[in-house]
Amino acid sequence: MKKFIGFIKKEFYHIFRDRRSLFILFGMPIAQIMLFGFAITNEINNVNVVVLDLSKDVSTNTIVNKISASSYFTVTQLLESQNEVESIFKKGKVKAVIVFEKDFDQQMRNAGIAKIQLLTDATDPNTANTINNYITSITQNYAKEINQDIQLPFQIVPESRMVFNPEIKSVFMFVPGVMTIILMLVSAMMTSISITKEKELGTMEILLVSPLKPYQVIIGKVIPYVFLSIINALVIILLSIFIFKMPVQGSFFLLGLESVLFIITSLSLGILISTMSKTQQTAMMISLMGLMLPVILLSGFIFPINSMPLPLQVISNIIPAKWFIIIIKGVMLKGVGLLYLWKETLILLGMTVFFILLSIRKYKIRLE
Amino acid sequence: MSISVRNISKSFKKVQALDQISFEVAQGELFGLIGPDGAGKTTLFRILTTLLVADEGSASVFGFDVIDGMNDIRNSVGYMPGKFSLYQDLTVEENLTFFATIFDTTVAENYHLIEDIYVQIEPFKNRRAGALSGGMKQKLALCCALIHQPKVLFLDEPTTGVDPVSRKEFWEMLKRLQQKGITILVSTPYMDEAALCDRIALIQDGKILDINSPEEIVAKHQHVIYDVKASNPHQLISLLKAYPTAHSVYPFGEYVHYTDQSGEFKQEDLHAYLAHNGLKEIVIQPTPATIEDAFMELAN
Structure with a gap:
């Protein structure tokens, strides 16, 4: 036992002396959550639009006021002629141009129909789409307002409610994903690198020719990273609760347990990677290509699994991250308990056992 | 053991x-x-x-x-x-x-x-x-x-x-x-x-x-070893290797170690041979065998 503690102490020396990795280890979760929470979002805020108003009457004025009053848009300029439109898009600061036709109000009242031309910069299709929807709904609302007393013969009014995330905050979607990536990265990549580092530097040779048992070496390597991962998970959860007001509807305890389970799954993957690679570089490449990419692309973190082609949907099942994301979304957003998540939990548990057994089989007690 | x-x-x-x-x-x-x-x-x-x-x-x-x-x-x-x-x-x-x-x-x-x-x-x-x-x-x-x-x-x-x-x-x-x-x-x-x-x-x-x-290994060495040095070391090695009765030739520090296979080897003959082929500042002297010599002998 004394040897084992001595070994863990040495591991902590390695971790704390490598300032750069330490900084990445603790800086990355915070930076990523902030990035995904604030910067990289599907929501639009203060988008610059310009208006080309060819009629300048009461109606167009009201619509422009409504647009600039919303927090989504800022009307930065009023254009005088159609010719200016192209050059203003080329400058790139303006994402949309709203053009009101001549005699807008008159047309509306006399012919019953008035036209707005909406030009959007579709170099970023998602934003263009969103702008389009928002402006359309603002003008439709206005149309409804002035039509209040007129009863249309048939009407279908959808009353929609966004369940579990009423404000459609994209951070709710990113937090589970980022947490999964960070835990995967810290646990799997760092352990696999730290084990292969011993092989590469030749220190594994001395460790093998010592009374330390191979399992003690492995567990000794893993324990410090379990600690670091738990701290990271806590930081991420606290950040998402206090800064992004993300709720934890379900049990905090269950969330903790499931996170620890996923940490262990990732660690066992890390050990498996280390048994397969001889150099730190190989371990890093396998971790990045073999873990990061599938986690980002196939786990349902960014791209919905249901809309993938069937072969990819099948592949996504073997990715532990997919199941963990379902679990945290369930616990944090839906507030469901183990009763609903036992299947996913069991799958993660099974994967962990499989990885551990495989690593034990592949672990070399000698040099080869 | x-x-x-x-x-x-x-x-x-x-x-x-x-x-x-x-x-x-x-x-x-x-x-x-x-x-x-x-x-x-x-x-x-x-x-x-x-x-x-x-x-x-x-x-x-x-x-x-x-x-x-x-x-x-x-x-x-x-x-x-x-x-x-x-x-x-x-x-x-x-x-x-x-x-x-x-x-x-x-x-x-x-x-x-x-x-x-x-x-x-x-x-x-x-x-x-x-x-x-x-x-x-x-x-x-x-x-x-x-x-x-x-x-x-x-x-x-x-x-x-x-x-x-x-x-x-x-x-x-x-x-x-x-x-x-x-x-x-x-x-x-x-x-x-x-x-x-x-x-x-x-x-x-x-x-x-x-x-x-180590002593016995050196003692087992049969041949007399000569330190040979001359103005052009590179040419010296090829000349020594071409000498009719040469047994082994290999560089050893600043010298070349030379052993001969015939019993009637004379330093003067080798000196004359080298001088005849244009080498100057020729030094030839017997030297005690070392482990390296024993190794070279065994390795050949």
Whole structure:
């Protein structure tokens, strides 16, 4: 036992002396959550639009006021002629141009129909789409307002409610994903690198020719990273609760347990990677290509699994991250308990056992 | 017998690293494996320290078989690999403490063993191992291999890349350790170090050429060796090789070592031959054989 503690102490020396990795280890979760929470979002805020108003009457004025009053848009300029439109898009600061036709109000009242031309910069299709929807709904609302007393013969009014995330905050979607990536990265990549580092530097040779048992070496390597991962998970959860007001509807305890389970799954993957690679570089490449990419692309973190082609949907099942994301979304957003998540939990548990057994089989007690 | 190796063979893919190696090392002996790079020395060390499994043959260390007694051997030997294998980001003291701890002992308990060596690196005990000079790194590695009081010490090329003064000091330390009853198996590519061992095995291409004490190996050398020097060393070698009665020709420091196969060799004849072919400042003088000469003789 004394040897084992001595070994863990040495591991902590390695971790704390490598300032750069330490900084990445603790800086990355915070930076990523902030990035995904604030910067990289599907929501639009203060988008610059310009208006080309060819009629300048009461109606167009009201619509422009409504647009600039919303927090989504800022009307930065009023254009005088159609010719200016192209050059203003080329400058790139303006994402949309709203053009009101001549005699807008008159047309509306006399012919019953008035036209707005909406030009959007579709170099970023998602934003263009969103702008389009928002402006359309603002003008439709206005149309409804002035039509209040007129009863249309048939009407279908959808009353929609966004369940579990009423404000459609994209951070709710990113937090589970980022947490999964960070835990995967810290646990799997760092352990696999730290084990292969011993092989590469030749220190594994001395460790093998010592009374330390191979399992003690492995567990000794893993324990410090379990600690670091738990701290990271806590930081991420606290950040998402206090800064992004993300709720934890379900049990905090269950969330903790499931996170620890996923940490262990990732660690066992890390050990498996280390048994397969001889150099730190190989371990890093396998971790990045073999873990990061599938986690980002196939786990349902960014791209919905249901809309993938069937072969990819099948592949996504073997990715532990997919199941963990379902679990945290369930616990944090839906507030469901183990009763609903036992299947996913069991799958993660099974994967962990499989990885551990495989690593034990592949672990070399000698040099080869 | 402290170490016993019987008909060990090992090959990697296409290379035969060890071919039917057998030798024995007595308790308290300082035994040297002498041979060039790629001779198979490291492979042999790894088999004896249970890091590799031989294809054929058997070996035992202190009575423990290298296969069945793997754990016993791992618990009781000291091993210093050829490549510097300590933790570069740990300080001198932390490295030493770590190796003491994993062998279930303390630095204080076995300090007497390493004292001579450790006092030399103690002024730098708070320096990281990665920042030490080559000689000091090797001294620290030796301390770490010794700290658990091993019965057998395996040192794989401990002086490679170390300056001549530190090399000399290192061998003096090995001599002192030997007096404390520790069996030492050491490998080196330096022939001058071979003379400091009790017995040596000359090894090349996975085969043992000869096993004996350094004195006997030198004594067995049949031919008279001549140091030959001339103005143009390059031309000198080709001329010597072309000499009708030449037996062996190889560079040796600033000289070329020459041996002749005929019994009636005369220095004057060779001198005349070389001078006739345009060489100047010719020196020819007999010289005592060294282990390197014995090695060259056996290797050919």
